[in-house]
Amino acid sequence: MAWKDGKQWVYSITYDEGCQALLEHSLPIHRRYGVPGHVCVVSREVGRPRCTPGSSYEGMMILSRDELHALAAEGWGLSCHSMTHAAINDENAQYEVVEAKGALEEATGLPVSVFCVPGNNDGYPAALKVAAAGGYEAIMTIYDDINRPDVDLMRLCRVPLHTEYPGPFFSAYDRFKRLHQAMEEGGWVIDYCHSPRPERPVHPWKDCTTEQLDRRFGTVCELGGDDVWLAEPNEVVAYLLSVR
Numbered sequence: 283m284a285w286k287d288g289k290q291w292v293y294s295i296t297y298d299e300g301c302q303a304l305l306e307h308s309l310p311i312h313r314r315y316g317v318p319g320h321v322c323v324v325s326r327e328v329g330r331p332r333c334t335p336g337s338s339y340e341g342m343m344i345l346s347r348d349e350l351h352a353l354a355a356e357g358w359g360l361s362c363h364s365m366t367h368a369a370i371n372d373e374n375a376q377y378e379v380v381e382a383k384g385a386l387e388e389a390t391g392l393p394v395s396v397f398c399v400p401g402n403n404d405g406y407p408a409a410l411k412v413a414a415a416g417g418y419e420a421i422m423t424i425y426d427d428i429n430r431p432d433v434d435l436m437r438l439c440r441v442p443l444h445t446e447y448p449g450p451f452f453s454a455y456d457r458f459k460r461l462h463q464a465m466e467e468g469g470w471v472i473d474y475c476h477s478p479r480p481e482r483p484v485h486p487w488k489d490c491t492t493e494q495l496d497r498r499f500g501t502v503c504e505l506g507g508d509d510v511w512l513a514e515p516n517e518v519v520a521y522l523l524s525v526r
């Protein structure tokens with residue numbers, strides 16, 4: 283299957299939490315390469331400092347409603363990253379997943395149709411149980427794989443784009459990660475990180491640097507040329523729903 287406009291594969295990137303620092307550090311790189319971004323935002327944190335104790339991003343300012351609208355005008359997307367970033371379970375799923383959607387729509391004035399599981403994949407099963415009835419069209423996880431054209435939209439995989447990965451291997455950054463696989467299989471790569479900054483990541487297992495982000499986009503454009511569709515996840519989900 284060809285993707286939209288005959289493209290052969292797809293590249294997206296998502297930033298969990300939606301830190302305001304993206305405006306300074308990542309947005310210029312997006313503009314240079316023509317890659318639209320996407321932020322996964324905790325509903326209660328819009329326009330406020332991050333308040334999830336223990337998070338590497340604690341205290342960092344989160345994008346405001348106006349900033350999110352400005353990004354949306356440049357083609358950026360938004361998804362819901364739960365109400366409070368708590369681990370999702372059967373007891374809190376209605377609040378953290380379903381009520382969080384309306385809360386984020388109200389806080390931002392933007393439509394929300396994708397849920398992004400906070401923390402790790404442990405909360406995925408509980409989120410899955412309530413998401414469709416709650417009005418979501420897709421769920422993003424951190425299962426690390428490409429998404430084939432027949433992907434289950436309620437289990438989208440993302441590729442961590444980090445400086446280093448946890449032990450025992452401590453795998454190092456690779457600007458080509460999964461790109462040749464996506465090219466060969468006609469797949470969709472959704473990169474995942476948080477808030478790249480110059481020289482040193484906020485946390486090596488959660489982020490890359492701006493230099494690594496720049497090399498990643500350069501590699502996507504160099505390998506993909508006219509064959510790659512640079513799109514934010516809401517656009518790709520809408521496209522897949524339109525052709526199914």
Ligand SMILES: [Zn+2]
Nearest residue numbers: 298299400401
């Ligand atoms: Zn998160």
